Amino acid sequence: MENSGTETLKVVLFQLNHETFGVPVDQVLSIERVPEMTRVPNTAEYVSGVMNLRGSVIPVIDVSLRLRMGRIKETKDTRIIVVDVGDFQVGLMVGSANEVIDIDPQSIEETPDIVGGAEARYIRGVAKKADNLLILLNLKRVLNEEEVAEIKKIKV
Amino acid sequence: MDMSQYLGVFIDEAREHLQNLNDKLMELEDRAEDSELMNSIFRSAHTLKGSSGQMGFGNMMELTHKMENVFDALRHRQIQVSSAIIDTVFETLDLLEAMIDRIEQGEDDSVDVSETAAKLQRIAGGSDGGGKKSSKPAVSRREQDQAGASLSHLEKTAARVRLTDYEQAVIGQALEQKLNVFDVSVTLRQDCMMKAVRALMVSNALEELGTIIKSIPSTQEIEQEAFDRQIIFVIATEKGASDVRSSVLHVSELEDVEVQAAASELDERKKGDKETAREKQAGSFSKGGERGDQVQKPKKPKRRVAAAKTIRVSLDRLDRLMNLFEEMIIDRSRLERIASSSDDFALKEAVDAMSRISGQLQETVLNLRMETVEQVFNRFPRMVRQLSKELGKKVNLVISGAETELDRTVLDEIGDPLMHMIRNSMDHGIEQPDVRRKLGKNPTGTLNMRAYHSGNHVFIEIEDDGAGINREKVLAKAVDKGIVSAEGAGGLSDKEVYHLLFASGFSTADKISDISGRGVGLDVVESKINALSGTVTVDSSPGQGTKFTIKLPLTLSIITAMLIQSGDEVYAIPITSIEETALRRQVQVRSVHRQNVITYRDKVVPLVDLRDFLKIPGKTSEPVHSEDAGSGSIVIARHGNQCFGIEAEQLIGYQDIVIKPLGNYLKRVKGFSGATILGDGRVVLILDCQSMIKV
Known part of the structure; x- marks a missing residue:
């Protein structure tokens, strides 16, 4: 993988549908409670809307819907992880975001075959954390609109 | 001495001089006899040469020097102003501008100038005979440097300044214009920490009063701190000795300032010195006659320096200020909302006051980003000249309202659309001179370019007195190109028909010309202006001309x-x-x-x-x-x-x-x-x- 150095990788963990996901902490700007959002017409379904993040207008996407796991159910634990992927900032709506852990880059494995399907494109790798598996997201892909069109074509 | 801190000033000044040269050259073509004009051109070129040399841009100095030679030859009537010469000089100015652009981007001044330089040399040398006279200023500069060097023991030889022929001539000229010429001797304090800076401050102070004819040590030596404590300036000014003295005394760390009238002693020296040289110089200056015009000359540099009394702030910082202010606007409307639903009178009053102040603040902050449209309009006179040559038309461009201000971001974008529209007007609007004569119009067409401010908008108009838009022709074309249907065409108002010009794929030119008429021009104009939240409208009356009006918001944010x-x-x-x-x-x-x-x-x-x-x-x-x-x-x-x-x-x-x-x-x-x-x-x-x- 890209991070084959000896230093550890800090990852923000979040839950979606009883699965644990992670995004590298250096891409995360902040974690927010769900604010009032404004719907954006004429856009993809998984774009939940735009929110006011201390004076900036930030789009929020429903990661669950984006990963084809169905629309997220908002609870009191629902959080928005604001990430910066170079070109833009986006809020990721997730089930809950609870901790930051260190993982050993060596323990990251390429996506196992069994994951398969279009969703595998968004996954950068799988790491072990204690007894559980943790899925590292490839944010660039998750947030790339063109990618969507491509997958849709494949599915048809 | 580190020059980088002067780089910004140098670039600004160089641009200013280039612009001045651009403007004045245009005038020179019509008024070749105007010696004041010629002198102003020469001065700009000379300053440009000097400052580029000081900044260490050899290539630029070389080219300016060659250009200066041409001006010198023109000034001394050794060659005549011709369109070919002007063209070459314009070419030179373009190269110089390219150099400045490069320098601004942190590169050097290496632009290939060989071809233009050779042309300049041919022009200056061709009719010059010896080539000696044309390089005169360069020679005198060298002399001046020598003079500076030989006078490095200033204290001993404080008894005065040796002047070159050229400088004497300049002084003579200043005296004839009833200006005072002073010999200002400044002594820095022993413990002065920044000698060069103080000396430059003195020199700046003097430049605001008049023209520095000479300084010993030379500016270059001052910048290198290659001098002891005393500096002598010879300046020509309208002001009296006490004014000069008091303005110099504003500079700190000075021990002594002595201001003497240099006139009498100079006269004597001139007599004894080089009678012949003086005559020669005086002769060449008086040939142009009209010395009365030159009285205003020393004002120019003064005004320029005064206008430059600003500080340079990067756009980033202004943007940050703007962002913070925007945050405040949001909070202001929040406060207003709270106050309006509250019964607390004091709160209401305070919020009202704050709204008023922030309204003024808004205006001020927005104004910071404003610049005059002049810098965009500036480039058009030359373009119009070029185009009228290519098209064989005579066009007089009249610019008004150049001082109107617009947001910087809008200004950056507006140049192109305006250019397209001017091209369009010149190509399609204004008729050929013989056609115009037949119609009983002035063979020289007029293109009016106006900017003005109204409410929250800035309007820019481009109006020609040409043929106007032919409704039928436009409609026929539009139907032909499938932009409107034949049935729909009849019901369109004149304005709507004119607006078809902006439809993409539209071109009414009978033959496709180089200038416009590729059908790409005007639709680009509209989309660009729309992108700036502006609008374009067209008005036209057949035989009388066409007017384009651009309406732009004052600010975008x-x-x-x-x-x-x-x-x-x-x-x-x-x-x-x-x-x-x-x-x-x-x-x-x-x-x-x-x-x-x-x-x-x-x-x-x-x-x-x-x-x-x-x-x-x-x-x-x-x-x-x-x-x-x-x-x-x-x-x-x-x-x-x-x-x-x-x-x-x-x-x-x-x-x-x-x-x-x-x-x-x-x-x-x-x-x-x-x-x-x-x-x-x-x-x-x-x-x-x-x-x-x-x-």
């Missing part, structure tokens, strides 16, 4: 908008797009081809229901046809020449809003030009009327 609501959603429409608002029940809605339409000013315009258009969730609005659907409101919006109605459930009202970008992630979302944050923190999308009309 804070606008007034109408907030409208349908269901639970609120949207903003920029006031610039709004023609009128009406109550739903005042308007009769009909349906044509399943499209709702209303009549607005005797025209049928489409009506878009916001709820349907944006698929706003919630209960569907009442059937549009029912007469009792009275609670809603209609906003008549305009984009370009097209109007349409937007139906909303409620108009909330006008408000100043701060435009926030939607960001890269949503950049492909259609229908919105951005978002804004209201006082209650809610995000509201701004409708883009341009995209609505295309749906």
